[in-house]
Amino acid sequence: MTNQDSKKVTQTIGKEEEKDSVVEQWFEPMLLDTTLNFSNNVYLTLKHSDSIFYNEYFLDSKIIDSLTKPHNNRHIEALEIERYLLKTQSNHVKRDSSGLHVKLKHGDWRLLSLDPLADEADNTFEYYFSDIGFYSIRVQWGEGNGYKLINHIDGTETNLFGRPYFSPDGHYVISVNMDFEAGYSQNGFQLFRNENGKLKHLGNYEPSEWGPYSAKWIDNYRLILKNQTFDFKNVNIDYLDFYAELRIKKSG
Numbered sequence: 001m002t003n004q005d006s007k008k009v010t011q012t013i014g015k016e017e018e019k020d021s022v023v024e025q026w027f028e029p030m031l032l033d034t035t036l037n038f039s040n041n042v043y044l045t046l047k048h049s050d051s052i053f054y055n056e057y058f059l060d061s062k063i064i065d066s067l068t069k070p071h072n073n074r075h076i077e078a079l080e081i082e083r084y085l086l087k088t089q090s091n092h093v094k095r096d097s098s099g100l101h102v103k104l105k106h107g108d109w110r111l112l113s114l115d116p117l118a119d120e121a122d123n124t125f126e127y128y129f130s131d132i133g134f135y136s137i138r139v140q141w142g143e144g145n146g147y148k149l150i151n152h153i154d155g156t157e158t159n160l161f162g163r164p165y166f167s168p169d170g171h172y173v174i175s176v177n178m179d180f181e182a183g184y185s186q187n188g189f190q191l192f193r194n195e196n197g198k199l200k201h202l203g204n205y206e207p208s209e210w211g212p213y214s215a216k217w218i219d220n221y222r223l224i225l226k227n228q229t230f231d232f233k234n235v236n237i238d239y240l241d242f243y244a245e246l247r248i249k250k251s252g
Helices: 061-068 074-089
Strands: 008-012 022-026 034-037 042-049 093-096 099-103 109-111 120-129 134-141 145-151 157-160 163-166 172-177 188-195 198-205 211-219 222-233 236-250
Touching (some): 034 198, 042 188, 042 198, 061 074, 074 093, 074 134, 074 145, 093 120, 099 134, 145 163, 145 172, 145 198, 163 211, 172 211, 188 211, 211 236
Antiparallel strands (some): 008 022, 022 222, 034 042, 042 236, 093 099, 099 109, 120 134, 145 157, 163 172, 172 188, 222 236
16 A cells, blocks of 8 residues: 555554564545546546445345345355345346346347356346346356346346446446455446447546445436445454545546
């Protein structure tokens, strides 16, 4: 972690016999304010924000907790959530012995095949953006996971860092993922522009000492990221949440 990214506090332990020991503590990024140039005419501003309450995604947190509490495995948890969703989404998504299928707009079912070269082990359904025309799919790898958006018109797949969040008008989608420790997957966020069902990649931002794990759009150009960093205390690590506002702006 650099001085540009964070505040580092070094405390010397007071006891004489421990005078050579130090405790290093990391806190949330102090100089988070930055401008990100993502394309020729789109840039983003990122700055600290007050905390806000929101459910992380598509289900109430109490429902998610009840489904995932018995397990300590992300893949099994994702399958439990999918099983719950299939009770009401069976007209659009189904699973059989061959894998996960999604229904395209013209009525055909598409099997979501796995790419062994990408270490894909399973696909699980997580959400159907029916008004916008995309399926959100969690992809389990041998180690870690990613996400895909599936266009419901022609089945085009777009690989993502993490969970997608569409702006209220469906014009932008941000994908966020936190993995700044293990490094099994990419850490940070991606921004895409939805151009009549075709997703145009505008850019990525990949911080090294913190990561976003959920997002909430405030309007069509502004959203709040919920992030996590960590604080070293002797041999223990405390994880700390903080919030940041991301604003999309156009130049020219």
